[in-house]
Amino acid sequence: MDPSLYKAARSGDLGFLRRARDSKVSNSFLDQKTPKDNNILHVAAEFKQIDFFINAPLDDQSPLFWATNKKGNTPLHVAARVGCHEVVKFLIEHAQRTLIDPADQESGPADANAHKELLRKTNSQKDTALHVAVRNEHAGVVTLLVEADPHLCSFTNSANESPLFLAVRNGYANIVLYILNESPIFPSFHGTNGVTALHMAVTRKHLTGRGIVETMVSKKPGIIREVDELGWTPLHYAALGGNLEAARVLLQLDSDASYILDKSGISALHVAAYAGCTKILEEMIGRRPDTCDLLNDKGQTILHAAVLGEQINVVNYILKNPKLAGLINEVDNDGNTPLHLAARQHNRKIITTLTHDRRVDKTAINEEFSQAVDYFLGDNFGEKESINLRDLHVLDHLGRSVGIPFFQQQITSDIKKPESPGSVAHKREKRQAHSDQVPKGRDTILLVATLIASVTFAAGLNVPGGFKSDGTAALQDSKFFVFFITLDVAAFSLAFIAIFIELIGTIIKFQLAIPTSTTLIQHSITWMVMAFFSGTLAVMSESGKVGMCIGVLTNFLFIGIYMYLEKRRKPTAKFKKIHII
Incomplete structure (x- = not known):
């Protein structure tokens, strides 16, 4: 396109148009296009230059008014996208003046709606100008187009999206209400993949609050039972999004929708x-x-679904509801109770919640002859020494015995499928490595506990600030000093208890010796660090405000580092989560 022509269309230069009209420029000059095949009216619409449309030296039958660019957009599509009401109104009036056959102006009713074909032109995505206006939230343009041709509300694009569906999906409440209440024809509710406007509306809580769900259902009651490609009803979507108000509306109008199952048999x-x-x-x-x-x-x-979704609040709700007691031990097609699924997912909280209820059958056997504890142990079966303390705590609730049918299955499998020499050697090496690792672990724990006991004992005899001539501590009146002494004694005591447990554990086979000692040492280190902070603050408080500030900042730095390391120490899950929904 000629630069002067493009600039004139972009800026609305009426002087350029007058000069072009006076000089009687050829039509080919005005027919120039940009690389995207936009003509001068596309450009003028993009920059909202209504005067350029009004004064352009073009007759009403000029093809430029309804020409399409490479994406199939007419100037009306462009004006709808930028929200230029004046250009949209001008093009609507222009379409009403335009007949399919200008030579036949007495053709009667056949041509009475000819202008609407221009308003219904679609682009490469099958979007009408109304689709474009809705997508860009231009309510004024939507009003003009619907008033000019209400049937635009029933058109869908290549993705099967209606203007109403687009308005709901984007959460444009005012446009949704206008199309529902003001359109003289029944609008299309269609959306992608069978999802209707109602499916989408129940996922938008702010739309429910505007009464949109009630309005939709009142206009089309049967839409409550319409399903998408997965077989989900609007009630499924309301349940997934947690929209209680929408669910109440749907249930009040048609509670039978609760029984509708999707293609996987899943209900709302x-x-x-x-x-x-x-x-x-x-x-x-x-x-x-x-x-x-x-x-x-x-x-x-x-209850199975709640366990798979790891929703402990739902588990508690079902356990506390006497009317739902029959669900507690009900098995699925594989013989799994909810406790089996919780153990398979290694969800400690749900396992603990279920096992605290006396009605839960901990010894239930599924189709694989396995109890819940078998799934929880997994690869650690027979190697309880390698299980961490939290898992041992869960095992106390699940029960440590494994079902006899499981042992029978394992023995039968081992006899029918003898292991290769390499596999046997690998297991022997693994057991040997584990047996060698236990003494080394105890040695390490004893060493660390002894070091902590030595350090805290020395700190207790050589207190911060030293002693007065009368033998009393110089900082005995400081509250930080009191904290120091208390924490130091606590750290020393825990370390000493850990040493005692380790020494006893070498004499008698005390199963919980190692994890208990480790826990004691962890707390001992924590209290020793806190004792160090308290001692530092006790000394710094006597050195003035500057020293006090330095001490506080230093201590906060150490606390931050310690908390970061503690956070990084969190154990990772050993089992993958399993979902069916």
Whole structure:
């Protein structure tokens, strides 16, 4: 495109248009295009130059008004995208003046709506100008287009998205309400992958608060039961998003939707349990009590779903509800109880919660002849010495005995499939390495505990600040000094107890000796560090404000480093999480 022509269209230079009209420039000059195939009206619309449209030396039948660029966009698409009401209104009026056959102006009703074909032109994505206006939240342009052609609300693009669906997905409440309430025709609710505008609306809590869900259902009651490509209803989506208000509206109008299962047999109640939405669970079960008996294709109940979703609040809700007691030990198609699944996921909190309930059957055997404890042990079966303290605590709740059928299966498998010499040698080396590692670990613990005891003992005899001539501590009146003495004695005591336990553990086989000693040493180190901080503050407080500030900042630095290291020490999970939803 000629630079002067492009600049004139971009800036709305009417002088250039007058000179062009007076000089009677050729049509080919005005027909020039940019590399994107935009003509001068595309450019003028982009920069909202309405005067350029009004004064352009073009007749009403000029193809430039409705020409498309490389992406199929007309000047109307461009004006809708930038939200230029004046240009949109001008093009609507221009379309109304334009007939399909200008030579036949008495063609009657056949041509009465001819202008609407221009307003309905779509781009390469099958978007109408209304789609574009909605996507860019230009409510004024939406109003102009719907008033000019209400049927634009029923068009869908190449992704099967209607203007209403786009408005809901983007959360534009005002546009949604306008299309629902002001459009004289019934708008399309269609969206991508079978998801309707109602599916999307229940995931937007602020739209529910504007009464949009009620309005949609009142206009199309059957939409409550419409499913997407996965078989999910709007109630499934409300349960997943935790939208209690939307769920109540849907259940009040059609509570039978609670029984609809998706293609995997999952109900909205399963989804609510998996997502941890106890309020929606309570609402659904309150309206339809027998929905608690719904099973998915794997034979799993809502308690199974809650365990798989790691939602301990839902687990507690079900355990505390006497009406749901039948779910506690119910097995799925593989014979797994909820406790089996919790053990397989290595979820300590849920395991502890379940095992604290006396109604939970800890010895239940599944189709693989395994108890929950077998899944929890995993590769550590038979090697309890290598299990950390927290897992040992969980095992105390699960029970340490493994079912006889499991032993039978293991023995039968070993006999039928004898191990290769290499595998046997590997297991022997592993056991030998573990047996060698235990004494080394005890030696290390004894060494560390002895060092801590020595340091804290020496610190107790050589207190910060020294002694007065009468033999009393110079800083005995400082509160930080009192803290120092208390923490130092505590650290020394813990280290001494750890040494005692280790020495006893070499004489008698005390299973919890190693983890207990390790825990004591960890606390001993913590208190020793705190004693150091207190001693430092006790000394610095006597050196004036500057010394006090330096001491406090230094101590905070050490505390920060210590807390960071403690955070990094968190054990990592040994098992992968398993999800079905």
